[in-house]
Amino acid sequence: MAGHPALKGRVTTGPDFIGGGARPGMAYWGAHGTSMASDVLTVAPRARVLSVRVIYDHDDPARKAAKELKRDAQSRKAGKSVARGIRYAVDKGAKVISMSLGTDEWAIFSGYEKDTAAAVNYAIAKGVVLLASSGNGGSTDILDADANNAVSYPAAYPGVIGVAASGPDGGRAEFSQVHSYTAIAAPGVDIYSAQNTGGYRxxxxxSPACANAAGVVALMLSRNPALSPGQVRDILTRTATHPAGGWNVLVGYGQVNAAAAVVAAGAAGKSAVRVVPYKGEKYFGHGPADSPITHPPIDSGYLIIGGTGAGIGLLLLVGAFLLLRRPRARKT
Structure with a gap:
């Protein structure tokens, strides 16, 4: 809800890429997005947020229909929503893309999607930093319906910064998914967030952990706009409050240290990663006309040796079989 006091004047509403019948003003329109946008702005008050609808809210009836895997036109449209949303945000000049969503949130697909992976690559190639929530299925309570600890995309895509939720003590929140794709953690318990119906909750x-971390990245880029996605990731992981051993699958490199990350961002130079021109021969092999299926002739000597060896092996196998079939002499 762009008119909420926490968002007013700082949020631009983009397209609805998922559809499904929900409209502005409905209780389940923008519930999740309103909270997440406010969390980003709590950390980075001067940021500007572009809100793009790519998932169903929890109470949206279309969410239940999607879980039933109805392969209709609407489901196919929904399946492209995240990829389209990423590309749209990049083309509109976004510098940070915060994805407080995961495989379970989409309610349509169970994992890796080529279109979304390509969109992630497109964003990174344009110098955009992407963050995604690691997932809420990490509970060990067998009665918890969400306790699946499944691999969650887009957090698991290469290049995306996976964000776990930390509790008040800085350790993993009990629900936070446990996987090696988690890079960092951020506060994700009792986060004061705006409601789409007004007020706060x-x-x-x-999800709020991802939004909080995205706010930190916004602060880093305000200090140093030239940071590359790789530099941002390196700074976040290097300056985080590390767990014992420096890293683990629970919180990655640990809880984000916002102050240290912003200071390090200001001290970072220009990214040293660049494309090195090739200065060798113009073509590899025999040039562009070389057939990809041609190969040197096989030496006939190798064929003779191989055939002879195979023949000897076959004879030995037959001989062993005959010996095994030979009847034993009876005792008198």
Whole structure:
């Protein structure tokens, strides 16, 4: 809800890429997005947020229909929503893309999607930093319906910064998914967030953790706009409050240290990663006309040796079979 006091004047509403019948003003329109946008702006008050609808809210009837895997036109449209949203945000000049969503949130697909992976690559190639929530299925309670600890995309895509939720003590929140794709953690328990119906509420999850971390990245880029996605990731992981051993699958490199990350961002130079021109021969092999299926002739000597060896092996096998079939002499 762009008119909420926490968002007013700082949020631009983009397209609805998922559809499904929900409209502005409905209770389940923008519930999740309103909270996440406010979390980003709490950390980075001068940021500007572009809100793009790419998932169903929890109470949206279309969410239940999608879980039933109805392969109709609407489901096919929904399946492209995240990829389209990423590309749209990049083309509109976004510098940070915060994805407080995961495989379970989409309610349509169970994992890796080529279109979304390509969109992620497109964003990174344009110098855009992407973050995603690691997932809320990490509970060990067998009665918890969400306790699946499945691999969650887009957090698991290469290049995306996976964000776990940390509790008040800085350790993993009990629901936060446990996987090697988690790079960092951020506060995700009892986060004071705006509601789409007005007012505020306390929320928990890796979603607000992702939004909080995205706010930190916005501050880093305000200090040093030239940072590359790789530099941002390096600074976040290097300056985080590390767990014992420096890293683990629970919180990655640990809880984000916003102050240290911003200071390090200001001290970072220009990214040293660049494309090195090839200065060798113009073509590899025999040039562009070389057939990809041609190969040197096989030496006939190798064929003779190989055939002889195979023949000897076959004879030995037959001989062993005959010996095994030979009847034993009876005792008198």
């Amino acid at each position: 306390m929320v928990a999850g890796t």
